[in-house]
Amino acid sequence: MVQLYESARKKQPPQKPLTLTIDELDHSGTGVCSTHQPVVFVEGALPGEEVRARVYERKKRFWRATVEQVLKPGAKRIAPFCPHFSQCGGCQHQHIAQLPMLEYKQQAVDQLLNKVGGVTALNWQAPLSGSDQGYRRKVRLALDARTGKGKSSVHLGFRAQGSDKVVDISECKVLTPPLQQLLPDLRSLIKGLGCVRHIGHISLLDADNQLQLCLRLTRPFPEMDRQALKAFSQEHGCTVLLQTEAQEFEHLTSDHQFASYRPVDELSLDFRPTDFIQVNGSVNRAMIAQALNWLDIKPGDRVLDLFCGVGNFALPMAHQGAEVTGIEGVQVMVEQARANALKNSLQAEFLQADLGDEDALTQLTTQLGQIGKVVLDPARTGAANVMPWLSRLNPAQILYVSCNPATFARDMGQLVESGWQVDKIGLMDMFPNTAHTELMALFSR
Template structure:
């Protein structure tokens, strides 16, 4: 998965609209098979009794009231709940649980106090793990069949996380002018829930957040106001290596003097002896997703080191890296297995980031060309290759649409092509360029099943067939699901192993 963050700013609105529209379309299609006389439409504030059918990709539970599709926050499959209508759309209603009238056997007590406060970090903490896994697997199947037009899917059982708690190696928190530091409630990007506990992050993260909040209050530091865009301190990022235990703390600020930086760095380092890096990341843009313009080391190093698949990776404050290190091990092993690169095989890694997949394939003997938009990530990928003694990996910075022709001209067509695009997907132009490069096998790593399905449609005219669909749970307690799809050119494997793109 690419560029997934937690709680630091507004979500990708385009992707959320795509996700909700896809879910609504599926429910409405289902209703269309059994048309009924349309009942009076509810209004915001009305209370309804709703029986929940399932969990939807996007985090909501889906139910019906008198034939009307209702998306409910905080419900579990199989239960009956009283809900209050929050919004009425043309094709569905959005609502919140007021009371559970008949509880589901899949409902559990949320572990974190912030879940009941609407924290945006988790969406399914009230649902048992097995039910979460089933919902994620069904989300993959539903998207590929309905959005992508696929049939006879070779869908493998989902790979569960080794632990559903304390798995995140990166967390992002926002400062608030009221002196608070924490996560945003769902859909409320101008409010903050001051962090008391978090069961997604390592325990050290909570202690560091509390220490930072104490320091900024004591020193009366100017905190960023998202409404006026004034104030110095904006966000705090905490990263921790699973392999080494090293911790990096990043303080994201607006431009300007930060005289308290040395004292704040010392204060944070005193909280945990594993803090080996405290950096300031300066961002001028009001957009929280914009890259930083400058990084200044406040204390220690400018990176920490993570180990995945036996390879060492330097992680900076803005480095994209899988946020579940334990599952990243399994993901790398799976991609290596599906790529099946023999010694000297030419492979290509599109959206390669800092080289996690590219270096794993190169370490197995393949010659690999990696392509990535971020220049900083390419610099890191080359450094990671050198640090691991790998000389058969080559990295190119630039947009995949424009860089791919040059890379193909230099290296030739790959036998295997791996891609791991952002949540928005690769898009038609990139997918068609990939297909025209004529690899024997394509391994697509996706964090969004709806955009995955859309991208796979682009391969239909080129004769690629799916041989493996493997979901993985990289983000327990949330609706997010990782999916790895392997596709082969027609004729490489037996037909019974393939799913065909329908016409």
């Protein structure tokens, strides 16, 4: 067999940092230098600033970089409130206050929707926002307890930006106060467990009815560690769960009740540890109130809630007298939504269907009948497959809740081409200090 000779690849010398002036921010809050070719997206930079930036990704049409030094800071730059900000990947934008960042994000989203969706002169509403600290009621902590090669310490916290490295945090001011108070003793507990290496990750929850600690295990815990967890539960008044499989949980405490939250004052929704809920309780309630108001929900309205989860939108609408059908792809969440309707003595129908499957959508058309109003709250991938079907369903109004402006712009373009118009639109600051940008838009024909 012939063996071809291949010369060793030459080591590329380290690239020198660039000196750039930032022109604007994109919809994630990342600085943009459009005068450089190709355009450079610079993390941690603000409009008008001159920065020294290190490029970490080069594409044909754009580069990505991170700030090494701010040479000429902008007037809106502020000092971060967290001591871990420069290393931790949990927050990206503590270098600018909340309201100025929302203004920049709205400008960027407006430009994006104009460019991709072909829509101008949007009717922007005031953004929904709350406190930028103490808001996060649910969080997953990463854990690094590997040993060997001189490494024997345990790191508990969040992953560094663009890295698998776990930043060991001593505090996190974006967590709700009860979770902040739990963190120091939790660190001591975890680092003292004998089988700490068999913990995949740790979830914390500040529900309306309980504090919850959930450990994802890769193998069963020994009795000594189980007793330590029980003692922690009793001392801090929290529920402790051990997760061994995707939907299998062992309660270490006597309290086996579901965690719950209130989307509106009159309702309480239960959820499992793996069910999706919004992490920002106050903005979630404001979002629901705005949805009810924009759609003008009244008794007798026929409403379809797509990607309905455990009933976050559907059940408040049913509470106002609407005839609601919720569609969700995950069967266990459909079952939980039905249980929540029963718990709150509400009439609502919940069905399981794959909303990315055209055959399933066709079957739903016959099953649903005439629908007057639609709410959809898809994942970051959006709902491209649903858009043509919605046009055929022909409701009077569509309320689209998006956690990704890029996929929303794509989906909006389909609706506009089918004759829909954007009546109103507004940002929602569900994750302050981060690159996440969420929005709500109302469409009509």
